[in-house]
Amino acid sequence: MVKTAWNLTELAQYLGVELLGNACHEVSRVATLGQAGPGDLTFLSNPLYKTQLQSTGATAVILHPAMADECPVSALVTESPYLVYATASHLFDRRPQPSAGVHPTAWVADDVELGEGCRIGAHSVLESGCRLGANVEVGSGCVIGAQSKIGNDCVLHANVTFYHNVRVGDRCRFHSGVVVGADGFGFANEQGRWVKIAQLGGVAIGNDVEVGANTTIDRGAIQDTLIGNGVILDNQIQIAHNVEIGEGTAIAGCTGIAGSTRIGKYCTIAGAVGIAGHLEIADRVHLTMRSAITKSITEPGSYSSGTAMSKTGVWRKNAARFRQLDEMARRIQKLEKQIQGRDQSPD
Amino acid sequence: MVKTAWNLTELAQYLGVELLGNACHEVSRVATLGQAGPGDLTFLSNPLYKTQLQSTGATAVILHPAMADECPVSALVTESPYLVYATASHLFDRRPQPSAGVHPTAWVADDVELGEGCRIGAHSVLESGCRLGANVEVGSGCVIGAQSKIGNDCVLHANVTFYHNVRVGDRCRFHSGVVVGADGFGFANEQGRWVKIAQLGGVAIGNDVEVGANTTIDRGAIQDTLIGNGVILDNQIQIAHNVEIGEGTAIAGCTGIAGSTRIGKYCTIAGAVGIAGHLEIADRVHLTMRSAITKSITEPGSYSSGTAMSKTGVWRKNAARFRQLDEMARRIQKLEKQIQGRDQSPD
Amino acid sequence: MVKTAWNLTELAQYLGVELLGNACHEVSRVATLGQAGPGDLTFLSNPLYKTQLQSTGATAVILHPAMADECPVSALVTESPYLVYATASHLFDRRPQPSAGVHPTAWVADDVELGEGCRIGAHSVLESGCRLGANVEVGSGCVIGAQSKIGNDCVLHANVTFYHNVRVGDRCRFHSGVVVGADGFGFANEQGRWVKIAQLGGVAIGNDVEVGANTTIDRGAIQDTLIGNGVILDNQIQIAHNVEIGEGTAIAGCTGIAGSTRIGKYCTIAGAVGIAGHLEIADRVHLTMRSAITKSITEPGSYSSGTAMSKTGVWRKNAARFRQLDEMARRIQKLEKQIQGRDQSPD
Incomplete structure (x- = not known):
């Protein structure tokens, strides 16, 4: 799908949107609304950037019908400009493609099964019993543990590690430094000494899952750790x-x-949220940045914890008062009683 | 120790517990109390799951004497069911064992000393002067820096990195993505410019230490960073x-x-705690999830910081008020004085 | 510059400081003030350690002129002892140096350009179109993506991953487990389904940048992610x-x-700070440990959020009251009005 340039007519057709403008023009790159020049495709989704539309140098803009009139250049018109841009973006991704086949420096166990079109990178290791579907890309330096199964059209970027018995669906993407299937943190305590519990479960990951760089997903203690279809995980997450x-x-x-x-x-x-163990979080819950969740959430909705930022000098005073909050509440109560008592007294 | 199946009599003997039930039965897998079927061993430790005991399909259950009467199947009876399960779990760990010896694609410097029974994985690198004890497993893609010493019976899973001069005791386990011995974050500031300070210390790790995936332990500036015996570290910890x-x-x-x-x-x-530098934390201190510790703790006990979670709309109001806490405290004080003043006044 | 021992005269000359003491003495190691013995160089910067000066066993101490009189051994005198120590520390860094040239197990694409003096480690991978300046050290197991450019005198420790089109200036250092150029977390939502947006930008890093172990720096969506000159990043940071x-x-x-x-x-x-997206943080801002920043900061200064630590029992009561903060504030207001009303009433 990666071509040097796209004619606007064929682009509109590919994206399933209406073209208003010059059907012969071509775009060969993507740029932001503010920085785009001739040959660039851009998009307008966030109304904040609307003021940049008039002066854009782009050849074509993906935008909402309500904006079409104000567009000084060719417009690709859609109710969902951001979504259409998402689709379009892949046409201009010039990420170098690894060669097909198994790199001569890769080490692949004899009994590994590779689907058609797999690309296995330099110095990668596929241990015994692995089974990869069609068109799987394994980056350089990856290690895939024994008996792991990876579906079709998955990408493992360089230096990803799977332990044994990790099962992954189709069209998943794992970024560098990801570790899937390390032992869960399971120990029994014997008079101060930690006794390790073997982690006998695996990890099962659905289809269309993306896992960001250096994220870790531990294997289950007895049953599997489970990541559903279409889940997207950013970098440095711990599961x-x-x-x-x-x-x-x-x-x-x-x-x-x-x-x-x-x-x-x-x-x-959101980012840097902490969720305690053995909880249930309902469907369609939103947690804001850095929330600490220590109880189950049974209702959809948005939840938060933490305090607002202040200048450090101001904060220090308030943070110290936090320690007196309960006492303050009791003092308010006492004051209310005193006031009330006196209002009722016949003075 | 990994066998296909264990007869309950020999299992009870191995675990040092009493068997109540059918001495001839065999177990070949571990399962949870709720999911276990014929041939499965399970355990009951958390009283929350007691209700599942009656209907368990397991062949045998590790449990407390107080529960033995209610167990519908064979019971392995012990005062410490979780601890006994910890021991038992390893009998059923079918983690594929790497082959003995040095993988042909590993690169091992000439002067490296390897104890008996070491298994050195594919594409791993052991730099000059490394010394490994007996039965050390080095996973694929590991890099062990020069002059590092690793004791007996240690496991480094795939893609672990040790810098030079890291010293590790016996029976330690390092999960994938762990980095031990990277430079500490030491810089002097010269009019806005950061001048790096060479990190000349090493890292010394005791016996029976486990380090989770993607955890980092920096080398010391002058003296060593020290991890004591029996310390267990989960994933993505920064030391x-x-x-x-x-x-x-x-x-x-x-x-x-x-x-x-x-x-x-x-x-x-607990998880996601932050502890500032140059502090002393006493023995037997417990820190709850996401606590921020900015002062030394001199007494054993449990410590916390942070706020409880609320619906975001509610939280926003309270978080804003946090900025007024000190002022609120002063207003309460003033009210108390006013009330008191009037109570003492002759009105 | 790494010699077995330094004569104090030549050391003072190299560091540009005044020597008070025995010009013939030599130092061969660095130690802390408290632990130093014969042949050791140490420094006194933090006044907290001043009491250790009298009894130090060091051969020489880097210190401030105001301390020189109290120094019982040779003194290297400077207004900036910590800064001078930073320079001196590198003279005693015996980090093993990798051999020059390309390790026989490295895999380097045909069209890669390597400057003079590069050292390319075992099992590392340099993909097509990479260009490295002079004296670049690439540790074992590193993967450098296609078309990436690295300036002179950079160090990549073992198991660093660069994706394609990462550009780095001179004298930068990347610690193990660092991932530069993974896809940003960009997705459009189509009725619950996440549609990936190709991340077409790169990463541009200036000169004299240090990046700590397991830190991740994502590539830009359209334009580049930018790290300025002289930026220093500790471990496990997510950009x-x-x-x-x-x-x-x-x-x-x-x-x-x-x-x-x-x-x-x-x-x-400081450590474990969270900063939300699309914000502007002014120059010379200081953020204290674990602050959560959800608004732009337009003025230099120090900013914080969070609460102070308490014993868990105490904390629990106060954290619960946090949920009533807004209500408490309103009750104070009401009390104030009641008091004021009565003070004005003719009772």
């Missing part, structure tokens, strides 16, 4: 053993989810 | 230079500890 | 797509910065 994440849920970077917690479907969890 | 962690301390995922802080023995630090 | 970080800014471990946020110059951001 502990036996966590379940429901279909279509999105989680931003640096969030950590402790063991056995079940996250519902279509949740959006 | 800065010259931190010391006392024996038997457990730290959950995503926690960060800044430079030169000393953590006592037998502490339990 | 999202299209973030810009100004010259000389320092960021401590576990901090996360969401997409398109611009951080000014000469900022100091």
